[in-house]
Amino acid sequence: QVQLQESGPGLVKPSGTLSLTCAVSGGSISSSNWWSWVRQPPGKGLEWIGEIYHSGSTNYNPSLKSRVTISVDKSKNQFSLKLSSVTAADTAVYYCARDTVAAAANWFDPWGQGTLVTVSS
Amino acid sequence: SYELTQPPSVSVSPGQTASITCSGDKLGDKYACWYQQKPGQSPVLVIYQDSKRPSGIPERFSGSNSGNTATLTISGTQAMDEADYYCQAWDSSLYVFGTGTKVTVL
Numbered sequence: 173q174v175q176l177q178e179s180g181p182g183l184v185k186p187s188g189t190l191s192l193t194c195a196v197s198g199g200s201i202s203s204s205n206w207w208s209w210v211r212q213p214p215g216k217g218l219e220w221i222g223e224i225y226h227s228g229s230t231n232y233n234p235s236l237k238s239r240v241t242i243s244v245d246k247s248k249n250q251f252s253l254k255l256s257s258v259t260a261a262d263t264a265v266y267y268c269a270r271d272t273v274a275a276a277a278n279w280f281d282p283w284g285q286g287t288l289v290t291v292s293s
Numbered sequence: 294s295y296e297l298t299q300p301p302s303v304s305v306s307p308g309q310t311a312s313i314t315c316s317g318d319k320l321g322d323k324y325a326c327w328y329q330q331k332p333g334q335s336p337v338l339v340i341y342q343d344s345k346r347p348s349g350i351p352e353r354f355s356g357s358n359s360g361n362t363a364t365l366t367i368s369g370t371q372a373m374d375e376a377d378y379y380c381q382a383w384d385s386s387l388y389v390f391g392t393g394t395k396v397t398v399l
Contacts, residue, residue, distance in 0.1 A: 208388070217379065217390060217391075217392055217393045218328075218336065218379055218381075218390040219390065220388035220389070220390065223388075231386055233387060233388075234387070267335060267336070271388075272341075274342070275324075275342070276324060277324035277326070277341065277342040277343075277383075278324070278383050278388070279326040279338055279341040279342075279381070280328070280338065280381070281337075281338040281341070281347060282338075283335040283336055283337070284335065285335055286335050
């Protein structure tokens with residue numbers, strides 16, 4: 173079964189760029205799925221950041237679009253997130269997830285274990 | 294932008310039925326899904342396409358969606374069901390999550 177694992181720095185300075193990678197195992201990133209990033213500030217709800225298809229096509233949350241770049245590396249079976257100009261408001265647990273689209277429905281399953289990124293000097 | 298509203302909390306006695314609502318404009322015209330999140334853990338899909346259960350999810354979890362409201366029902370609630378629950382839908386190329394509901398099993 174597919175498993176996802178996030179990795180990257182746990183601490184980023186304000187105005188810097190947050191960079192995370194999600195490694196996909198047990199399946200191919202070139203399958204008929206999109207791949208998403210979702211974040212959750214401490215004690216708060218979930219926010220979708222964006223998604224990518226293995227072809228490189230992307231969709232982003234309009235609220236973050238100007239700062240977000242999601243890319244895919246098929247040779248390594250992984251995809252990545254970059255979020256620029258970060259502030260303390262970007263402190264959150266960042267999850268990667270596989271998103272399935274079928275008959276106009278969509279859902280995220282499975283999810284990675286999540287990684288906490290703190291924005292602080 | 295599209296919004297999904299859930300009650301902040303729901304309390305239920307063991308063995309009883311818990312119902313969690315998710316309200317959004319014409320939500321019944323879209324598909325809804327539900328996630329369970331226990332403290333310190335990643336969300337887990339419990340219902341997709343309004344009412345389907347993924348493999349491994351107990352039959353006590355069921356879902357419905359009509360009008361402006363999607364509902365997650367937990368029948369015969371167990372202590373292990375105590376968690377946060379989030380609904381989610383897709384609108385205009387944007388994935389939207391509900392505000393979340395904390396289910397407490399008293």
